[in-house]
Amino acid sequence: MDTVEVLQVDRKEAMLQPEALQLRTEGRDEQQERRLSESEDGNNPFSFTPQIIRLHKDHELFEDGDIHRHMYLQDLYISEAEDKPALSVSEFACHISGCSAVFSALEEYEHHYNALHRHVCCSCRRSLPSARLLDIHIQEWHDSLFTILAQKQDMYQCLVEGCGQTFRTNKHRKDHLIRIHKYPPDFRFDKTKKERGRETKRKEQKDAAMEVVDDVCESEGVCEVMCNSPSDEPEGGESMETHECEEKASAEDVLAAAQDTESTAPRKPQYSYRIPNTVCFGHGSVRGFRGRRGRRK
Amino acid sequence: MWRLNKVRHKAGQQGGNLDELRLKRRENERALRQARRDRQLVSKRLLLNEDEEQPDVSMDTAPGGHDIVSLLHKLQHSGTEKEAHLKALSKVLRDPSAQLTFIKHENSMHLLVGLLTGSNAQCRLQAVRCLHELSHSSHTNVAPACLPATPYLLTYLSGPSTKFTELCLYTLGNMCPDSDVVREKLLAQGIIPALASCIENQRHTLAVVEAAAFTLSQLLQARDAPEKIIPIVLKSTLPSHLLSVLTPDPQFGLAPAIECAWCLHYLICSTDDNKELLAQGALSQCSSLLVSLGGAVTEGNKEDGIELLIWPLLRCVGNILSSCPEEDLNAQLTDAHLPASLCALVQAYLHTLPALARETVWVLNNLTAHSTEFCSALLTLNLVPGLIQLLPFSQGINTMILRILANIAHKKKEFCVQLMQLGLLSALCATLKMADQEMVIQSLDILFMMTVSSPVVAEEFVRQDGLSLLEVLQYNGAAEMRQRSTYLLEKHLLSYQQHITVDNMPDP
Numbered sequence: 001m002d003t004v005e006v007l008q009v010d011r012k013e014a015m016l017q018p019e020a021l022q023l024r025t026e027g028r029d030e031q032q033e034r035r036l037s038e039s040e041d042g043n044n045p046f047s048f049t050p051q052i053i054r055l056h057k058d059h060e061l062f063e064d065g066d067i068h069r070h071m072y073l074q075d076l077y078i079s080e081a082e083d084k085p086a087l088s089v090s091e092f093a094c095h096i097s098g099c100s101a102v103f104s105a106l107e108e109y110e111h112h113y114n115a116l117h118r119h120v121c122c123s124c125r126r127s128l129p130s131a132r133l134l135d136i137h138i139q140e141w142h143d144s145l146f147t148i149l150a151q152k153q154d155m156y157q158c159l160v161e162g163c164g165q166t167f168r169t170n171k172h173r174k175d176h177l178i179r180i181h182k183y184p185p186d187f188r189f190d191k192t193k194k195e196r197g198r199e200t201k202r203k204e205q206k207d208a209a210m211e212v213v214d215d216v217c218e219s220e221g222v223c224e225v226m227c228n229s230p231s232d233e234p235e236g237g238e239s240m241e242t243h244e245c246e247e248k249a250s251a252e253d254v255l256a257a258a259q260d261t262e263s264t265a266p267r268k269p270q271y272s273y274r275i276p277n278t279v280c281f282g283h284g285s286v287r288g289f290r291g292r293r294g295r296r297k
Numbered sequence: 298m299w300r301l302n303k304v305r306h307k308a309g310q311q312g313g314n315l316d317e318l319r320l321k322r323r324e325n326e327r328a329l330r331q332a333r334r335d336r337q338l339v340s341k342r343l344l345l346n347e348d349e350e351q352p353d354v355s356m357d358t359a360p361g362g363h364d365i366v367s368l369l370h371k372l373q374h375s376g377t378e379k380e381a382h383l384k385a386l387s388k389v390l391r392d393p394s395a396q397l398t399f400i401k402h403e404n405s406m407h408l409l410v411g412l413l414t415g416s417n418a419q420c421r422l423q424a425v426r427c428l429h430e431l432s433h434s435s436h437t438n439v440a441p442a443c444l445p446a447t448p449y450l451l452t453y454l455s456g457p458s459t460k461f462t463e464l465c466l467y468t469l470g471n472m473c474p475d476s477d478v479v480r481e482k483l484l485a486q487g488i489i490p491a492l493a494s495c496i497e498n499q500r501h502t503l504a505v506v507e508a509a510a511f512t513l514s515q516l517l518q519a520r521d522a523p524e525k526i527i528p529i530v531l532k533s534t535l536p537s538h539l540l541s542v543l544t545p546d547p548q549f550g551l552a553p554a555i556e557c558a559w560c561l562h563y564l565i566c567s568t569d570d571n572k573e574l575l576a577q578g579a580l581s582q583c584s585s586l587l588v589s590l591g592g593a594v595t596e597g598n599k600e601d602g603i604e605l606l607i608w609p610l611l612r613c614v615g616n617i618l619s620s621c622p623e624e625d626l627n628a629q630l631t632d633a634h635l636p637a638s639l640c641a642l643v644q645a646y647l648h649t650l651p652a653l654a655r656e657t658v659w660v661l662n663n664l665t666a667h668s669t670e671f672c673s674a675l676l677t678l679n680l681v682p683g684l685i686q687l688l689p690f691s692q693g694i695n696t697m698i699l700r701i702l703a704n705i706a707h708k709k710k711e712f713c714v715q716l717m718q719l720g721l722l723s724a725l726c727a728t729l730k731m732a733d734q735e736m737v738i739q740s741l742d743i744l745f746m747m748t749v750s751s752p753v754v755a756e757e758f759v760r761q762d763g764l765s766l767l768e769v770l771q772y773n774g775a776a777e778m779r780q781r782s783t784y785l786l787e788k789h790l791l792s793y794q795q796h797i798t799v800d801n802m803p804d805p
Contacts, residue, residue: 043784044784045777045780045781045784046741046742046745046746046781046784047742048703048707048739048742048743048745048746049707050665050666050667050700050703050704050707051666052618052619052662052663052666052667053615053619053659053662053663054566054569054616054619055566055612055615055616055659056566056567057518057563057566057567058333058336061652061655061656061659061693062612062656063330063333063652064650064652064653065608065609065612065652065653065656066333066338067326067329067330067333068604068605068608068650069559069605069608069609070329070338070340071322071325071326071329072555072602072605073340073341073342074325074329074340074341076322076325076326077602077605078322085649085650085651085652087647087648087651087690088651088690088691088692089689089690089691090688090689090690090691090695090728090731090732090733090736091691091731091732091733092727092730092731092732093730093731093732094730095730095737095769095770095773095778096769096772097772097773097774102732106727106730109730117769
């Protein structure tokens with residue numbers, strides 16, 4: 001019989017920490033048999049088994065009831081509770097590594113997630129407020145084909161949905177947005193790449209390369225993605241160094257390329273708390289190249 | 298009802314003093330909680346005189362040592378006035394300092410015992426009242442001083458006078474918690490058989506039953522009870538008597554049943570093996586009673602203090618289930634309404650007594666852990682949606698609910714599909730976002746069981762955008778979350794992802 005004697009624990013929520021139990025193996029049910037084979041898989045981290053929980057007399061769970069009982073014995077009982085004990089509701093928390101936001105309502109969580117984490121660019125990890133703006137961003141910043149085409153055609157779309165106009169340069173579009181659509185001159189989602197600053201860009205490129213080294217063993221298509229990343233405006237030798245590989249570069253080439261630039265970053269553990277650039281979350285944030293070529297992890 | 302009505306009445310009268318009363322109660326509650334944490338939770342009961350409304354310590358004349366001494370002197374030397382002096386003495390002994398003076402005085406107890414066992418019935422009554430006042434003292438050295446009286450008190454338990462017997466019982470009950478020495482002596486003097494025959498013979502005098510069960514409960518809560526007291530009690534006829542008085546009498550009220558239920562709770566939770574109690578029908582009786590109480594509560598007949606009875610019954614059922622082999626469960630638990638009643642109790646007390654609701658879901662877990670029948674019952678009786686709606690509530694409630702749902706999912710593939718149809722997957726999509734780590738891990742556990750049970754479930758989860766939730770968890774700080782979400786994604790949900798990729802991918 002799978003029973004467990006529960007000892008006193010401080011936190012009410014953590015009151016049930018079952019010790020390891022054996023799986024029942026007599027089940028004729030297919031479910032149980034399949035689960036048995038799952039558990040024999042050494043990597044299976046799931047360990048739930050139903051348990052009867054015994055609680056001893058002094059268990060923390062019994063505190064309120066005992067107090068009620070003794071208040072009654074001491075003639076302090078009152079039938080209608082005057083101050084109703086507060087019923088607690090679980091909070092929500094953003095589980096994205098590095099984000100420590102906590103919310104009291106699910107709607108708040110969803111709002112936070114949609115605003116900050118849903119439409120995230122794989123390459124530069126910028127967060128865009130909508131799928132459309134993300135599309136445009138990827139196209140304009142990370143698509144080398146776009147850069148080439150833009151030299152000859154009006155490629156820059158108006159950001160306002162339904163407008164449909166296109167422009168030869170970023171600046172033309174910006175003027176249009178300000179004049180026609182009354183946008184502010186410093187609209188956040190229309191920054192040009194030059195405004196990012198060379199320092200940050202370089203750092204991000206290096207980081208990206210280092211991330212690739214570690215991740216290349218785990219997922220397919222990563223190397224191709226990074227290498228296919230358009231060199232942003234070429235700046236001297238930096239971009240050449242980090243994006244040296246060709247489209248079909250192998251893992252070793254990437255490794256060599258990264259090592260050429262500077263000392264290799266220490267190999268990150270498989271479950272690094274820092275999310276690699278190449279992994280994107282959110283329905284709809286898988287865009288462009290990665291979706292075409294790579295498979296999601 | 299033991300003084301419940303009186304307290305409420307009093308509170309109603311003293312309108313202005315309601316705040317004072319509230320403050321006092323809150324302070325007392327705080328003291329009780331601290332005492333429980335120190336394992337020193339002890340209560341005594343004071344049986345008032347018929348003419349008293351409430352225990353009044355402030356007296357007309359300020360009592361003092363002087364009074365005690367003079368009263369004792371009078372008692373020793375007066376002839377016909379003994380009863381009056383004893384009455385006066387009992388009033389004086391309400392005061393704590395007077396109690397201490399009394400026991401320090403040489404021969405005082407000897408005198409009292411003499412009057413207790415004398416030929417004058419009225420004097421005996423007043424003498425026992427004096428002892429009762431002494432027993433109520435909060436000083437732990439008062440009770441041992443009363444030991445000379447206990448053999449007589451025990452003998453009188455089989456006497457005919459209800460009031461007298463009650464006083465004897467409550468006196469003994471008050472003395473029990475105070476010291477090991479007292480309990481040892483009482484056990485040696487045969488308190489257990491005395492209580493057993495008292496309840497048996499006076500089964501129809503519910504006031505006596507209540508008092509005897511109270512006394513027993515005091516014994517059973519002692520620190521050394523599991524080794525020294527409980528084995529003796531289990532061998533006696535007390536358990537069956539307690540069970541026979543468990544159903545409350547509609548006229549007399551809940552009080553005797555309340556005391557018996559708490560005794561049973563202390564008995565059951567102190568031993569690992571409750572086969573004897575099971576054989577005597579403890580599980581079936583407690584659960585039937587819970588069902589009828591649950592019904593009453595649902596209908597709105599919330600009698601005052603009904604939760605004082607529900608509480609120990611829940612604990613009895615919850616703990617005794619661990620001694621009941623699964624094969625015997627259906628034979629023992631004849632009332633199929635138990636799951637529904639338990640769910641009704643949760644809803645009824647969720648906002649007023651969340652701790653009671655929490656214990657109720659604990660019982661539901663124990664009921665469903667190894668029983669396919671009860672898991673099936675939760676589904677067929679449509680109790681699951683109500684449980685799912687409880688998932689927002691923390692402090693042990695939602696984690697236990699997830700356990701119950703996991704118990705169900707664990708039993709059969711078909712149950713997983715049914716759970717999905719009842720909306721569990723979308724509920725899990727919310728619980729996976731909770732801050733409470735245990736909720737997330739348990740949600741992952743259930744999700745695993747459900748997705749491996751059937752492709753239908755896995756597809757539905759993917760359709761509800763569940764994959765993004767799991768991806769986020771892959772990089773969480775806690776290893777248990779990372780391992781589970783990664784395993785789930787890689788081994789089971791990857792294939793479903795490809796369906797989505799093919800269908801939904803926009804052309805670049």
